Amino acid sequence: MAEPLILKADVHEKMWGGTALRDLFGFEIPSDHTGEAWVVSGHPNGPTIVENGVYAGQTLVEVWQSHPELFKNADTSRPFPLLVKILDAHADLSVQVHPDDTYAAEHANELGKTESWYILDATPDAEIYYGHTAKTQAEFDAMVDAGDWDDLLQTVPAHKGDFFYVPSGTLHALGAGVVALEIQQSSDTTYRVYDFDRVEAATGQKRRLDLEDSKAVTEVPFKPVPTTPKVLELGDVTQTILVESAYFNVNDYALDGNAELTPTAPYSLVTMVSGQMTLTVDDENYHIEKGMSFVLPADVKQYQVVGKGQFVIGTPGPKSI
Numbered sequence: 001m002a003e004p005l006i007l008k009a010d011v012h013e014k015m016w017g018g019t020a021l022r023d024l025f026g027f028e029i030p031s032d033h034t035g036e037a038w039v040v041s042g043h044p045n046g047p048t049i050v051e052n053g054v055y056a057g058q059t060l061v062e063v064w065q066s067h068p069e070l071f072k073n074a075d076t077s078r079p080f081p082l083l084v085k086i087l088d089a090h091a092d093l094s095v096q097v098h099p100d101d102t103y104a105a106e107h108a109n110e111l112g113k114t115e116s117w118y119i120l121d122a123t124p125d126a127e128i129y130y131g132h133t134a135k136t137q138a139e140f141d142a143m144v145d146a147g148d149w150d151d152l153l154q155t156v157p158a159h160k161g162d163f164f165y166v167p168s169g170t171l172h173a174l175g176a177g178v179v180a181l182e183i184q185q186s187s188d189t190t191y192r193v194y195d196f197d198r199v200e201a202a203t204g205q206k207r208r209l210d211l212e213d214s215k216a217v218t219e220v221p222f223k224p225v226p227t228t229p230k231v232l233e234l235g236d237v238t239q240t241i242l243v244e245s246a247y248f249n250v251n252d253y254a255l256d257g258n259a260e261l262t263p264t265a266p267y268s269l270v271t272m273v274s275g276q277m278t279l280t281v282d283d284e285n286y287h288i289e290k291g292m293s294f295v296l297p298a299d300v301k302q303y304q305v306v307g308k309g310q311f312v313i314g315t316p317g318p319k320s321i
Contacts, residue, residue, distance in 0.1 A: 001282045001284070002281055002282050002297070002299040002300045002301070003052070003053045003054075003281055003282065003284065003300075004052075004270075004279065004281055004286060004294040004295065004296055004297075004300070004303075005050045005052070005053070005055060005060070005063065005070075005294055005295040005297060006050065006051045006052045006053075006286065006292065006293075006294040007039065007040055007048040007049065007050060007051065007060065007293050007294060007295065008048060008049045008050075008051050009027060009037040009038060009039045009048060009086075009291075009293065010037070010038040010041060010046035010047060010048055010049075011027055011028070011029055011030065011034055011036070011037050011038075012034070012035065012036040012037075012038065012046060013029075013030050013031050013033055013034050013035070014033065014034070014035030014036060015033060015035075015091075015198065015200065015201075016033075016035055016089060016090060016091040016092065016093050016094075016176075017033045017034045017035025017036065017088050017089075017090055018032065018033070018034075018035070018088050018089075018090025018091075019032050019034070019088075019090075020088035020090070020121065020179050021034055021035075021037050021086060021088050022034070024120075024121060024179065024290075024291075025037070025086065025290060025291030026289075026290070026291050027291060033090070034088070035087060035088050035089070035090070036085050036086070036087055036088075037085060037086045037291075038083065038084075038085050039084050039085060039086055039271055039291075039293035040060070040082070040083065040084035040269045040271070040293050040295065040314075041060060041080075041083050041084070041085075041186070042059070042060045042061035042064050042079065042080025042083075042186060043061075043079070043080070043083055043186050043187075043188060044061075045188045047059040047060060047061050048060050048293075050063060052286070055067075060080060060295070061079075061080055064076050064080045065077075069298065069299070070267070070297035070298055070299065071266060071267050071297065071298055072266035072267065072298040072321075074266065074321060079110070079111060079186055080186055081111070081185065081186055081247070081316055081320035081321075082183065082184070082185065082186055082247075082248055082269060082314055082316060082320060083182075083183075083184050083185065083186040083187070084181070084182065084183050084184075084269050084271060084293060084314055085181070085182040085184075086120070086179070086180070086181055086182075086271070086291075087117075087174060087178075087179065087180045087181075087182055088179050089174040089175060089176055089177065089178045089179070089180070090176065090177075091176050092129075092173060092174070092175050092176050092196060093173040093174045093175075094173060094192045094193070094194065094195040094196070094207070095129050095149075095153060095171060095172070095173045095192075095193045095194040095195075096171075096172065096173060096190045096191060096192050096193055096214075097168075097169065097170065097171050097172070097190075097191050097193060097214050097217055097218045098112065098113035098114070098115070098168045098169070098170075098187070098189060098190060098191070098217070099112050099113065099168055099169075099189060099191070099213070099217045100112040100114075100168040100169065100217070101168075103216065103217050104187060104189050107189075107213065108187075108189040110187050110188070110189055111185045111186055111187040112168045112185060112187060112189075113168055113184060113185050113187035113189055113190070114166065114167045114168045114184065114185055114245070114246075114247050114248075115166045115182055115183070115184030115185070116163065116164065116165050116166060116182065116183050116184065116242070116243060116245075116248070116250055117162075117163070117164045117166065117174070117180040117181070117182055118162075118163050118180060118181040118182075118183075118242065118250065118252065118273075118312055119158050119159060119160055119161060119162040119163070119164075119178060119179070119180050120160065120179045120180060120181055120273055121160055121178070121179040122158045122159055122160050122162075122177055122178050122179070123176075123177030123178075125177070126157070126158045126159075126175055126176065126177035126178045127155045127156060127157050127158055127175045128155065128156055128158045128164065128172065128173065128174055128175050128178065129153050129154065129155055129171070129172055129173040129174075129175065130154055130155070130156045130164065130166075130170070130171075130172050130224070131154040131170065131171060131172075131222035131224060132152050132153060132154055132171045132218070132220075132222050133151060133152055133153075133154060133222075134152060134220055134221065134222075135220075135221050136220065136221075137215075137220045139220075140152075140215065140218065140220045141215050144193065144211055144214070144215060145211075147194075149194055153171070153194075154222070155175070158174075158175065158178050163227060163229070163242045163243070163250070165225050165227050165243050165245065167219075167225055168217070169217055169218055169219035170218075170219065170222070171193060171218055171222065181271060181273060181312055183248055183250050183269070183312075183314040184248075185247050185248070185320070190210075191210035191213040191214040191217065192207065192208065192209050192210050192214075193209065193210070193211065193214045193218075194209070195207050195209065227242060227243045229241060229242055234259060234261070235257070235258075235259055236255065236256055236257025236258050236259045237253050237254065237255050237256075237257075237259040237261070237305070238253070238254040239251055239252070239253050240252040240253075240254075244317070245317050246317045246318060246319040247316075247317045247319050247320050248314050248315065248316060248317050248320060249265070249314065249315045249316075249317055250312065250313070250314055251312070251313045251315075252310065252311075252312050253310065253311050253312070253313065254310050255275070255277055255305055255307060255308060255309055255310070255311070256308050257306070257308075258304070258305070258306045259304070259305050259306075260302060260303075260304050261302070261303055261304070261305065262301070262302050263296055263300060263301070263302075263303075264315075265315035265316065266298055266315075266316060266321060267295060267296060267297050267298050267315070267316070268295065268296040268313050268314070268315050269293070269295055269313065269314040269315070270293060270294050270295070270296060270311055270312070270313050271292075271293040271311060271312050272288050272289060272290050272291065272292050272293070272309060272310075272311045273290065273309075273310050273311060273312055274290055274309050274310040275290060275307060275308045275309015275310060276288060276289045276290060276307050276308075276309055277305045277306060277307030277308070277309055277311070278305070278306045278307055279294075279303060279304070279305055280303060280304040280305075280306070281296075281300055281303045288307075288311075290309065
C-alpha cells in the first residue's frame with residue numbers, strides 16, 4: 001500500500017533565531033534563539049525521521065538508500081538531493097554566498113547550494129540582502145577587503161507571499177523579521193562574507209569569515225534571475241508555479257475544499273504552511289496541520305486533499321534526478 005512519509009523536523013538553535021518556529025508552527029524548540037527547522041532532510045547535519053507507517057523510526061536518508069523504488073529508482077548511492085527548511089530570522093542572518101557543484105565538490109566534498117525562499121511572514125519593514133553593486137571582480141574584492149558594506153550590499157523589501165530564487169554565487173541573507181520556507185540543494189556549505197561584527201557568547205569572539213572562498217564563488221557582476229509565477233485553477237485548489245529550475249521546482253497550493261491531485265514528479269516534498277487538511281492516499285486518511293511536512297513517494301499515483309490552507313511542494317529538477 002502506498003503511503004506518505006510524514007517527517008519529524010530536526011530543529012537547530014541559531015544566534016539570529018527567535019520563537020516563530022514555536023509560535024507560528026508549533027515546533028518544540030530548545031531555546032528562544034531557535035532559527036531553523038529542517039523539515040525534509042537527508043543531510044547528515046540534520047536528518048528528518050519518518051513518523052508513520054512501515055518506515056517509522058528510520059531517517060529519510062535510510063529510506064532513500066534502502067528503497068530506491070520509492071524515488072522512481074533514483075541513484076540512491078548519491079546524497080538525497082533536496083533540503084527543505086523553515087527559517088526564523090529574528091535578527092539579520094550573516095551575509096553569505098554558496099558555491100556551485102564543481103567548487104563544492106572540490107572544496108567541501110558535497111553538493112553546491114542553489115536555494116529559494118518563499119516568505120511565510122514578515123514585519124512591515126522587513127528586507128533581505130540580495131546581490132551587490134560591484135561591476136568587476138577587482139571592485140568586488142576591494143570593497144570586501146575595505147568592509148564597504150553600505151555601498152556593496154543590495155537590499156530588497158520582503159513581504160509575506162514573496163518568492164526569491166537564489167542561485168549559487170548570489171550574495172544574500174534574510175533580514176530581521178522574516179520567516180521563510182527554504183527549498184534548496186541538500187548542502188550545508190556556506191561562505192560567510194559579513195556578520196555585522198557580532199560576537200559569539202560561547203567564545204567571546206567574532207564568528208569566522210570566509211572571504212577568500214567568497215571572492216572565488218560570488219558572481220560578478222550580480223545578475224538576478226527573474227521568476228514569473230504561473231497560476232492554474234484546479235477546482236478547489238489554486239496552484240502557483242513559483243519556479244522551475246535545474247535543481248528543483250517549487251509550487252504553491254491554496255486549498256479551499258476538496259481536490260484530487262496527480263503527482264507529475266518522481267517524488268514530492270510537501271510542507272503545510274497554513275491551515276490544515278485531510279490527506280487521503282490509498283483510502284487511508286492522514287491529518288495534516290500547519291508546520292507538518294511529508295514526502296509523497298513514487299508509488300503514490302493520486303491523492304486527495306480536503307480542507308482549507310496552503311501547502312508548498314518541492315520536486316527535483318533535471319539535475320537532481
